[in-house]
Amino acid sequence: MANLIARWHQSLNEIPEHHWEDLVGNHINPFFRWKWLSALETSNSICARQGWQPLHLVLWREETPIAVAPLYLKAHSYGEFVFDQVFARLAEELSLNYYPKLIGMSPLSPVEGYRFFYAQNENTQELTNLMMETIDRFAISNGINSCNFLYVDSAWRELAEATNCARWVNQKSLWLAEGSKSFSEYLKKFNSNQRRNIKRERKAVENAGVKVEVITGDQINKPIMELMHNFYEQHCARWGAWGSKYLSKNFFEELSTPGLKNYLVLFNAHQHDSKDPIAMSLCIKDRNMLWGRYWGSKKEIDCLHFEVCYYSPISWALKQGITHFDPGAGGSHKRRRGFIAQENISLHRWYDKRMDTLIRPWLKKVNKIMALEIESQNNELPFRIDAPTLSAKN
Structure with missing residues (x-):
């Protein structure tokens, strides 16, 4: 797309608050607000020393941001609550460095809602494609072997999956007022x-x-x-x-x-x-x-x-x-106290062909197993619910 410049920002404070808020809009959850993410950085809860280097990708048209991807360069897997040790072990067996890796999420919060954010009246699929290509080039040129988008917004998932991200299904807990x-x-x-x-x-x-x-x-x-x-x-x-x-x-x-x-x-x-x-x-x-x-x-x-x-x-x-209450990660005891099991989707890109070739077929199998496990848990709840809609997509 013409006249767009991609820049990597090592601090949210490099992106003016009003520009960020214009992109994320009024309806995004608090965990992606500029003030929330900035507080994580300025309090040194999130910083390179803690293994979370902010590395936000922004597409600029002159002095105006057109799209943003909140991203972090991670030196470990703590604070994500999506447990990827199986990928780390595979990388070790292939003599690859698993870290650092790129992560897209609101740090330390297993909260659904991750997405790229776009200016209004822009072609979101073209912007998504361009940002993914920029991420891929950056990762490959810097020896980064994966990019991982965790707790993705269901409304954004289709755009990301169209760029060949691999889907991994885990589960979360959710209370519904109904x-x-x-x-x-x-x-x-x-x-x-x-x-x-x-x-x-x-x-x-x-x-x-x-x-x-x-x-x-x-x-x-x-x-x-x-x-x-x-x-x-x-x-x-x-x-x-x-x-x-x-x-x-x-x-x-x-x-x-x-x-x-x-x-x-x-x-x-x-x-x-x-x-x-x-x-x-x-x-x-x-x-x-x-x-x-x-x-x-x-x-x-x-x-x-x-x-x-x-x-x-x-x-x-x-x-x-x-009407909805997400109680946080973990805890099967939540089922007996009013919380159903639901899908939690993450999307992944691997830059080593061997790793990518091995993981994708495995994910198709484990995703089906997880869907059955979620269905089984919800069939055994001690309360009535409207059955949640589960995706059959691999």
Whole structure:
């Protein structure tokens, strides 16, 4: 396409905020907003020293960006929550360097919505083709063996797959309101045994003298976010070497600023008459969606995690008219507490022909197995759902 110049940017701050926001539009989720991604970089949660080098690709027409691909050069696979160790082992067997690799996602957040963003009234397929060609040339010339787009936006997937990306199907958890207006109404969807179990779990927290306070908007300030960071840090420390402590204190403090705090919902658990919180969880919201991100607790109280991370957020979401809740990565225990299994799609490009030739047929097989596993899990749920639509595409 004429008059377009491709540039690689090693910091989001090289791209003016108003240009970025014009491209991503009003309806993108908070994890791709300029302020969110910039806060990750300026807080040094995301930087080359942490194994996340920002490397955003922008197509410019004179001084105006026409398309952008948020990308990162990764020196490891931590913080992605799509587990690609099988690809890393294959690379090792082929005497290839698996790292660094290019990653497209909102860092540290397993949140669906990744895509290239385009200016209005442009040919999106032509721009996609051009950006993929630019990525391929950059990767090959710099000895990078793969480019991986994680948690892709379903509306963008067709554009990317038309450029010969390989599809990998994993799974995620999702709660759906499906017309419920209150928690008691929502509970009616469960079978009697699990309905009693959820009531028992919530009662156990109540009997421990715990109350959960919801904090939003102007109630969110720097001291509260410092507390949330402390809980996050304590929770990560419990897992020792396996603790996924990626975010700095500065990032949590940045979330209390006007441009970001309106996306936050905190669930703050107090015990008895004390105002000192014993547990907190942090969720992100927009008009229709809630995302569960981080939590921590000072005390081991039966079912407190379920209350602070699932039940209180679901109750709040129903009151707000929010229809979807993504509770975060992992945890088969989520199925019994109202979350269905759904597809999570990532798209991949490999630049070594041997690796590409070996992986693509394997993906076709494992994708079919994963589709069957998702169907099986949803057939065994202890509550009624409208069956999710699963793709039969390889």
